[in-house]
Amino acid sequence: MEEQFPIKKVMDDQGNLIDSSFEEKIDQELVRTMYYNMLRIRTFDRKAINLQRQGRIGTYPPFEGQEASQVGSALALEDGDWMFPTYRDHGATLTFGADMVRTFLYWNGRHEGVVPPEGKNIFPAAVPIATQIPHATGTAWAEKRKGTTNIALAYFGDGATSEGDFHEGLNFASVFQTPTVFFNQNNGYAISVPIEKQMNSETIAQKALAYDMPSVRIDGNDCFSVYFEMEKAVNRAREGGGPTLIEAVTWRTGAHTTADDPTKYRPDGQGEEIVHPLDRLEMFMKNYGHWNEEWISETKEKIEAEVEAAVDAMENSPKANPADLFDYVFEEMPEQLEEQKDQYLAQLKGD
Amino acid sequence: MDLKVKQKPESNSKTKQMTMIQAINDGLKTMLELDDTTIVLGEDIGKNGGVFRATEGLQEIFGEDRVVDTPLSESGIVGTSVGLAVNGFKPVAEMQFMGFIYPAYDQIMTHVSRLRMKTLGHYSAPMVTRAPYGAGIRAPEIHSDSAEALFTHMPGIKVVCPASPYDAKGLLIESIEDPDPVIFMEPMRSYRAKREDVPEGKYNVEIGKGQKLQEGTDITLIAWGAMVTVAEQAAKQAEEQGVSCEVLDLRTLYPLDRDLIAESVQKTGRAVIVHEAQGTGGLGNDILSVINDTSFLYLRSPIERVTGFDVPVPFFSLEDHYLPTAKRVLESIHKSVNF
Numbered sequence: 001m002e003e004q005f006p007i008k009k010v011m012d013d014q015g016n017l018i019d020s021s022f023e024e025k026i027d028q029e030l031v032r033t034m035y036y037n038m039l040r041i042r043t044f045d046r047k048a049i050n051l052q053r054q055g056r057i058g059t060y061p062p063f064e065g066q067e068a069s070q071v072g073s074a075l076a077l078e079d080g081d082w083m084f085p086t087y088r089d090h091g092a093t094l095t096f097g098a099d100m101v102r103t104f105l106y107w108n109g110r111h112e113g114v115v116p117p118e119g120k121n122i123f124p125a126a127v128p129i130a131t132q133i134p135h136a137t138g139t140a141w142a143e144k145r146k147g148t149t150n151i152a153l154a155y156f157g158d159g160a161t162s163e164g165d166f167h168e169g170l171n172f173a174s175v176f177q178t179p180t181v182f183f184n185q186n187n188g189y190a191i192s193v194p195i196e197k198q199m200n201s202e203t204i205a206q207k208a209l210a211y212d213m214p215s216v217r218i219d220g221n222d223c224f225s226v227y228f229e230m231e232k233a234v235n236r237a238r239e240g241g242g243p244t245l246i247e248a249v250t251w252r253t254g255a256h257t258t259a260d261d262p263t264k265y266r267p268d269g270q271g272e273e274i275v276h277p278l279d280r281l282e283m284f285m286k287n288y289g290h291w292n293e294e295w296i297s298e299t300k301e302k303i304e305a306e307v308e309a310a311v312d313a314m315e316n317s318p319k320a321n322p323a324d325l326f327d328y329v330f331e332e333m334p335e336q337l338e339e340q341k342d343q344y345l346a347q348l349k350g351d
Numbered sequence: 352m353d354l355k356v357k358q359k360p361e362s363n364s365k366t367k368q369m370t371m372i373q374a375i376n377d378g379l380k381t382m383l384e385l386d387d388t389t390i391v392l393g394e395d396i397g398k399n400g401g402v403f404r405a406t407e408g409l410q411e412i413f414g415e416d417r418v419v420d421t422p423l424s425e426s427g428i429v430g431t432s433v434g435l436a437v438n439g440f441k442p443v444a445e446m447q448f449m450g451f452i453y454p455a456y457d458q459i460m461t462h463v464s465r466l467r468m469k470t471l472g473h474y475s476a477p478m479v480t481r482a483p484y485g486a487g488i489r490a491p492e493i494h495s496d497s498a499e500a501l502f503t504h505m506p507g508i509k510v511v512c513p514a515s516p517y518d519a520k521g522l523l524i525e526s527i528e529d530p531d532p533v534i535f536m537e538p539m540r541s542y543r544a545k546r547e548d549v550p551e552g553k554y555n556v557e558i559g560k561g562q563k564l565q566e567g568t569d570i571t572l573i574a575w576g577a578m579v580t581v582a583e584q585a586a587k588q589a590e591e592q593g594v595s596c597e598v599l600d601l602r603t604l605y606p607l608d609r610d611l612i613a614e615s616v617q618k619t620g621r622a623v624i625v626h627e628a629q630g631t632g633g634l635g636n637d638i639l640s641v642i643n644d645t646s647f648l649y650l651r652s653p654i655e656r657v658t659g660f661d662v663p664v665p666f667f668s669l670e671d672h673y674l675p676t677a678k679r680v681l682e683s684i685h686k687s688v689n690f
Contacts, residue, residue, distance in 0.1 A: 082438075111468075111469060111470070111471050112471065114469060114470050114473075115470060115471055115473045116473070123437075123474070124466075124469060124470055124474070127461075128457065128461045131430065131457060131458060131461055131462060133430070134426065134427050134429075134430025134431045134433070134434065134458070135430055135431070135433045135434040135437075135462070136434060137427075137430070137431050137434060138430065138431030138432060138433055138434020138435045138436075138438070139434035139435070139437060139438045140434070141431060141434065141435060142434065142435045142438035142439060142440050143438065145390075145416065145440070146438075146439070152434070164426055164454065165426055165427075165430060165457075165458075168422075168424045168426050168427030168430060169427065169430060169431075171422050171424065171427065172421070172422060172424065172427050172431050175421075175422055324471060327471075327472075328467050328468045328470075328471050328472040329467065329468045329506055329507045330467070330507065330509075330531045331467070331472075331475065331477075331530035331531050332530065332531070334559065334605075334606035335606065335609070336606055336607070336609065337606075
């Protein structure tokens with residue numbers, strides 16, 4: 001199956017284009033957008049790990065190593081499209097337009113954290129595995145019924161393909177030909193279980209054969225491969241061509257979460273040969289005349305400042321409101337819940 | 352003695368004699384006609400009209416896009432309904448039997464019920480999940496579960512269970528119009544048990560309000576769904592033996608109509624709660640706590656519960672032993688009155 005689903009690349013590990021026809025398509029704007037977003041989310045990710053270590057936010061699942069997959073895929077969406085992320089996809093949500101302060105707030109246990117900016121269709125991160133996949137199918141189905149060209153993008157990991165909802169979501173999408181892109185980040189591990197124990201299939205892309213669904217296996221550390229294959233899938237969905245499964249082969253550099261110790265299950269040195277997606281993009285920029293020290297250092301400063309400001313805003317935001325416990329469970333609050341709320345708030349006041 | 356206190360429809364529309372299954376079909380049809388965003392989906396509900404014929408003829412009228420035969424995929428049905436609901440549609444999903452809702456339980460528990468709260472109201476998944484439930488029709492195993500307590504325990508979801516054709520249609524319409532997600536339980540045993548006058552067109556029965564079916568002074572019988580008939584039978588027999596029973600049909604299981612329960616129990620000072628689900632962890636215990644909270648000093652005897660036993664719902668050769676009967680209810684009535 002690896003022969004049938006070879007890993008598609010636009011550039012090699014050293015940032016050289018494999019197919020020179022891409023040189024025209026990859027203009028400075030695309031390169032800079034890609035670099036800016038990848039650096040931005042990596043800076044966010046490293047900051048979040050530090051904040052957790054200092055006890056300033058809760059448990060945090062890093063995505064370092066998956067920047068190309070998340071940025072490349074998110075950049076292929078437009079306003080009006082829907083994003084259904086997992087808990088490790090805040091790189092993608094930030095790229096699509098989620099607010100950074102709110103993203104920090106989410107990892108600090110705050111409900112405000114999942115509220116997207118007005119006009120941005122970003123679903124809260126799914127914490128149960130694979131449950132967001134049927135949501136993306138259903139929402140895309142709704143767009144199809146309304147006759148729009150909007151699409152829905154579902155993120156999920158390699159472990160999620162073992163869940164029933166993976167099958168149910170893809171099967172519905174195939175039966176009803178919904179405009180959905182199923183974007184798998186195969187990062188090699190589901191917490192501690194490696195891919196070869198997760199499945200006996202050589203690829204994840206081949207699973208689409210069962211649904212007669214187009215699929216492609218790409219180098220998830222090659223931001224251009226991700227972006228251009230995503231663009232194809234998104235266009236197909238917009239044009240009524242139905243769903244696509246994309247397997248982006250990538251690597252989780254760090255732990256599953258800040259509460260996890262990967263040395264328990266990963267052999268020493270495993271993955272060290274993998275060139276980090278951001279390093280690869282830097283090499284590409286140098287190879288093809290896109291490297292501009294001045295722009296790079298301005299960009300770094302801008303990102304550092306944004307992240308620091310977001311941390312400040314997160315830490316200075318008002319405390320969680322206890323009334324939020326009760327106020328949004330139902331649109332119309334049942335009397336018995338109202339009683340619980342009144343009693344508890346009165347008790348708090350008395351304290 | 353028949354003191355039915357029934358809500359009358361607002362409209363002066365004509366009525367038609369209907370069974371509960373016909374009333375449900377009519378309720379779905381009414382909402383499909385009135386609201387283009389209503390979409391009915393489930394297994395075998397289109398061409399086949401549903402295994403109980405609840406959706407008979409609807410696909411012919413409203414087309415395959417609005418009355419959708421889905422893959423055999425309960426989690427997929429509810430999961431895609433979440434996606435449809437957040438994007439402007441009003442899904443009415445059918446679980447073929449409540450005993451098959453469990454694969455969808457994850458979706459209902461982790462998304463449908465808590466989406467609104469977790470996003471501080473930004474997203475919500477107003478949808479109706481219909482589920483035929485209960486024993487007594489000699490169905491194969493698993494087809495006869497009564498799983499309301501799994502959902503009344505779940506915050507963020509309303510649970511409705513009609514006992515009559517009239518209430519079935521009015522509550523179904525109300526559930527479809529409700530801004531919050533609703534589990535709509537349909538007692539299979541009552542689907543064709545009786546006919547009554549059901550108004551044509553749209554009318555609503557309020558969620559959260561039970562109904563007093565019979566006035567009485569000595570004891571309150573509290574039931575819902577198929578157990579309402581059992582309670583009524585026991586009330587009739589008790590009446591003949593000189594015990595005056597008040598019969599309550601709760602109709603909504605979350606949120607409970609606490610006022611109705613309290614008012615009645617404060618008058619009679621006694622109660623028997625009847626439900627066919629297992630007793631432990633059952634909704635009867637929540638009704639007990641309502642009585643405890645509201646009516647403790649009015650009680651003249653301990654509250655009785657007549658429920659399914661704490662065993663899996665059995666194969667049908669044993670289901671009559673499992674299910675509460677009028678005889679068991681009557682025994683509890685006497686126990687309470689003679690305390």
